[in-house]
Amino acid sequence: MDKEKLIKYLKSLDMFDHVESNQFDRILEDSHTVTFQQDEILFIQGDPANVFYVLIEGRIKLSQLTPEGDQVTLHYLGPGEAFGIIAVLREINYPVTAQAVENCECLAWSKDKAKKWIISYPQIALNSIRILSNFILAFQDRIRELSTQRVERRIAHSILRLAKHSGKQTKRGIALGFKITRQDIAEMSGTTLYTVSRILSKWETLGMLEGHSKSILIKEPHALTNIAEDLGEENKLDITPP
Amino acid sequence: MDKEKLIKYLKSLDMFDHVESNQFDRILEDSHTVTFQQDEILFIQGDPANVFYVLIEGRIKLSQLTPEGDQVTLHYLGPGEAFGIIAVLREINYPVTAQAVENCECLAWSKDKAKKWIISYPQIALNSIRILSNFILAFQDRIRELSTQRVERRIAHSILRLAKHSGKQTKRGIALGFKITRQDIAEMSGTTLYTVSRILSKWETLGMLEGHSKSILIKEPHALTNIAEDLGEENKLDITPP
DNA sequence: AAAAATCTTTGCGCTAGCGCAAACTTCAAA
DNA sequence: TTTGAAGTTTGCGCTAGCGCAAAGATTTTT
Numbered sequence: 001m002d003k004e005k006l007i008k009y010l011k012s013l014d015m016f017d018h019v020e021s022n023q024f025d026r027i028l029e030d031s032h033t034v035t036f037q038q039d040e041i042l043f044i045q046g047d048p049a050n051v052f053y054v055l056i057e058g059r060i061k062l063s064q065l066t067p068e069g070d071q072v073t074l075h076y077l078g079p080g081e082a083f084g085i086i087a088v089l090r091e092i093n094y095p096v097t098a099q100a101v102e103n104c105e106c107l108a109w110s111k112d113k114a115k116k117w118i119i120s121y122p123q124i125a126l127n128s129i130r131i132l133s134n135f136i137l138a139f140q141d142r143i144r145e146l147s148t149q150r151v152e153r154r155i156a157h158s159i160l161r162l163a164k165h166s167g168k169q170t171k172r173g174i175a176l177g178f179k180i181t182r183q184d185i186a187e188m189s190g191t192t193l194y195t196v197s198r199i200l201s202k203w204e205t206l207g208m209l210e211g212h213s214k215s216i217l218i219k220e221p222h223a224l225t226n227i228a229e230d231l232g233e234e235n236k237l238d239i240t241p242p
Numbered sequence: 243m244d245k246e247k248l249i250k251y252l253k254s255l256d257m258f259d260h261v262e263s264n265q266f267d268r269i270l271e272d273s274h275t276v277t278f279q280q281d282e283i284l285f286i287q288g289d290p291a292n293v294f295y296v297l298i299e300g301r302i303k304l305s306q307l308t309p310e311g312d313q314v315t316l317h318y319l320g321p322g323e324a325f326g327i328i329a330v331l332r333e334i335n336y337p338v339t340a341q342a343v344e345n346c347e348c349l350a351w352s353k354d355k356a357k358k359w360i361i362s363y364p365q366i367a368l369n370s371i372r373i374l375s376n377f378i379l380a381f382q383d384r385i386r387e388l389s390t391q392r393v394e395r396r397i398a399h400s401i402l403r404l405a406k407h408s409g410k411q412t413k414r415g416i417a418l419g420f421k422i423t424r425q426d427i428a429e430m431s432g433t434t435l436y437t438v439s440r441i442l443s444k445w446e447t448l449g450m451l452e453g454h455s456k457s458i459l460i461k462e463p464h465a466l467t468n469i470a471e472d473l474g475e476e477n478k479l480d481i482t483p484p
Numbered sequence: 485a486a487a488a489a490t491c492t493t494t495g496c497g498c499t500a501g502c503g504c505a506a507a508c509t510t511c512a513a514a
Numbered sequence: 515t516t517t518g519a520a521g522t523t524t525g526c527g528c529t530a531g532c533g534c535a536a537a538g539a540t541t542t543t544t
Contacts, residue, residue, distance in 0.1 A: 064382065068472070070390040074382060086375040089368075095379055118368075125367040126331075126360075132374040133328040137337055139381035140306065140316060146388035147432035148312040151501070181521065190389035195501060197523055213510050213521060230310070393531070423491065437531060439493055455491060455540050 001056070001105075003028065010107075014131055015054060015082045018123050030113040034106050036060075042098040042106075049087030049094045052114035055079055058104030059166065059178050062096045063187065073187040075135075076101070078165055085128055088114050102178050149230075151191045155199055156228035158188040163218055173209070173219040181214055243298070243347075245270065252349075256373055257296060257324045260365050272355040276348050284340040284348075291329030291336045294356035297321055300346030301408065301420050304338045305429065315429040317377075318343070320407055327370055330356050344420050391472075393433045397441055398470035400430040405460055415451070415461040423456055 001009070007024045010016050016027070034053075036042060042053070045064055060077040074096060077083055087094045088111045109117070118124050145154050159176075166177035182193040182200070189196065200211045208224060210217040218224060225231075243251070249266045252258050258269070275298075278284060284295070287306055302319040316338060319325055329336045330353045351359070360366050387396050401418075408419035424435040424442070431438065442453045450466060452459040460466060467473075 064386055066386060066390050068390065072386045072389045074385065085371075086378060089371060090375055095382065118371075119364070122361070122364045122367060125364060125371060129327075129331060129360075129367060129370055129374060132371060132378060133332055135378050136328060136374060136381065139378065139385060140337065142385050143316065143381060143388065143432075144306050144308060144314045146385065147314045147429075148308050148310065182523095183521080187389075190385075192502060193522085194503065194524090197521095198501090201523070211522090424493095425491085434532060435492085436494090436533065439491095440531090443493070453492090 006107075009056065010054075013054065013080050013082070015127050016124065017127050017130075019121065019127075023121070027117060030117070031107045031109050034108045036100040036104045036106070038100055038103050040100045042100065043094050045094055045097045047094050049084060049092065050111050052082070052084040052088045052109045052111065054082045054107045056105045056107060058100060058102040060104060061099050061101050061184075063099070064096055071187050072190070073184065075138075076162065076165060082128075082131060084114075085118075085131065089118060089128075101180075146190050151189065151195055152199055153228055153230060154189040155185060155191070155196060156224050158185055159216065159218070160221075160224055160228055161188075163221065167218070170217070173217050174221055175218075176216045179214040180216065248349075251298065252296075255296065255322050255324070257369050258366065259369050259372075261363065261369075265363070269359065272359070273349045273351050276350050278342040278346045278348070280342055280345050282342045284342065285336050287336055287339045289336050291326060291334065292353050294324070294326045294330045294351045294353065295340075296324045296349045298347045298349060300342060300344040302346060303341045303343050303426075305341070306338055313429050314432075315426065317380075318404065318407060324370075324373060326356075327360075327373065331360060331370075343422075388432050393431065393437055394441055395470060395472060396431040396433070397427060397438060398466050400427055401458065401460070402463075402466055402470055403430075405463065409460070412459070415459045416463055417460075418458045421456040422458065 007028060010024055010027065011019075011021070016024070019027075033056075036058070042060065043049075043051075055077050057079055059079075060083070061073060062075045062077060062083065063071055063073045065071050077098075083098065084094070086092075118128055145157060149157075162176050162180070163174050167174040168177050182196045186193045186196045200209070200216075203209050203224075204211055206223070208218070208220045210219060249270060252266055252269065253261075253263070258266070261269075276295075278300070284302065285291075285293075297319050299321055301321075302325070303315060304317045304319060304325065305313055305315045307313050319340075325340065326336070328334070360370055387399060391399075404418050404422070405416050409416040410419050424438045428435045428438045442451070442458075445451050445466075446453055448465070450460070450462045452461060
């Protein structure tokens with residue numbers, strides 16, 4: 001990407017919303033671009049946080065590994081999203097592992113440069129607050145789901161989230177935009193790959209989706225939404241007024 | 243509390259860390275104090291967010307109610323903690339319900355006043371970022387726990403969190419500082435009151451704690467920590483080198 | 485002091501979901 | 515095209531934890 005285009009892109013991001021135009025030359029000067037191959041690891045949870053990133057192209061998985069060896073996926077980042085804010089600002093090690101799930105292009109700022117901009121530029125600090133609060137709201141939903149919902153519903157939610165975030169409308173339905181395994185879906189839903197496989201198989205026989213290896217085509221998004229929102233359960237209760 | 247003492251207290255809070263001393267008169271002038279009786283509800287999830295609070299005295303439960311009627315507790319606030327930041331700044335309705343679990347005293351700012359201070363005072367914005375990032379880190383832990391750990395361990399974690407946050411050391415052990423029911427613990431741990439009751443009973447027979455009605459006395463914190471950290475499981479495996 | 489309301493405990497049966505094992509499919513490399 | 519590695523499916527048995535019901539205990543109200 002050339003400089004002109006990059007600046008235009010930066011201006012469109014949440015992180016730099018409402019920042020004066022004349023600042024972008026300097027913001028860009030402080031940055032450098034980095035690319036990552038598919039499957040490459042940007043940093044591992046516990047690494048010292050030296051870099052703040054904005055994802056320009058591709059998709060990155062943020063996850064945590066428990067001491068017991070279980071992996072938990074916290075978020076899939078898409079183009080335009082910033083990451084590494086917390087670790088860089090708080091001077092702590094990265095609390096998560098970041099791995100490219102597609103070939104990726106990022107803009108990167110050193111810890112010091114990133115801190116400089118966030119601290120000395122109130123609008124950028126406010127934008128950071130907005131981004132962080134999005135995470136909080138999303139994580140609250142996640143906690144509520146894990147605490148109260150059955151696996152089937154959680155899996156439906158996970159897949160719908162992926163679809164909303166990176167689905168591509170095709171003639172046959174909505175196709176998820178990147179390779180994803182049953183194991184990945186399990187790590188997003190708080191279950192096992194076996195259970196994911198069984199439930200996807202069931203949905204496939206019901207004609208709701210097609211699950212090829214590492215890819216999913218949603219044929220009836222509405223049916224999935226019904227499961228995610230637990231519609232149709234009302235009918236099962238079959239309460240008839242007296 | 244008189245003005246002098248209140249200002250001294252404000253200065254000690256995360257929210258106003260590193261704010262110049264001469265600002266506190268004006269910050270305080272913009273605020274008003276509110277008190278809430280035990281069990282009183284400050285606001286319900288979905289209410290328009292008109293007030294930003296700092297808790298001075300007492301304890302407040304932040305929770306969400308699912309459409310199905312299940313309650314999930316997200317956090318217990320203690321003295322010195324700020325809440326309502328997100329809703330006020332984002333101009334959204336409160337995403338959670340806040341209820342006093344003890345008699346409480348709060349400082350309150352109207353939405354507009356709170357926004358004014360956060361927006362026009364970079365240091366306060368940075369402090370907000372710090373507070374929000376604490377929530378994110380805590381919620382990540384919560385998600386990881388719910389996704390990978392068994393109930394017994396999650397309950398141990400919940401109780402230890404309460405103890406750390408509001409426990410009082412006594413001759414007989416650590417007593418939780420406020421009334422809490424089995425149902426409350428269940429809502430923190432993502433399980434049911436029956437399971438909590440059974441597990442507390444078990445721990446009581448093992449001599450680890452004493453569970454009276456609405457109160458818990460931890461007699462062996464170390465044993466609880468072992469369960470929370472899943473120590474002692476290694477022994478069960480009983481792997482002997484060949 | 486009695487009555488009502490709220491919490492807690494525990495027996496019992498049940499099922500959602502786990503996780504091993506083994507076969508099968510798909511993809512990538514040689 | 516073959517071979518191997520990686521991912522998926524499914525049978526099977528098992529158990530952790532759910533949730534009703536009913537009895538007790540504790541707290542609050544009158």
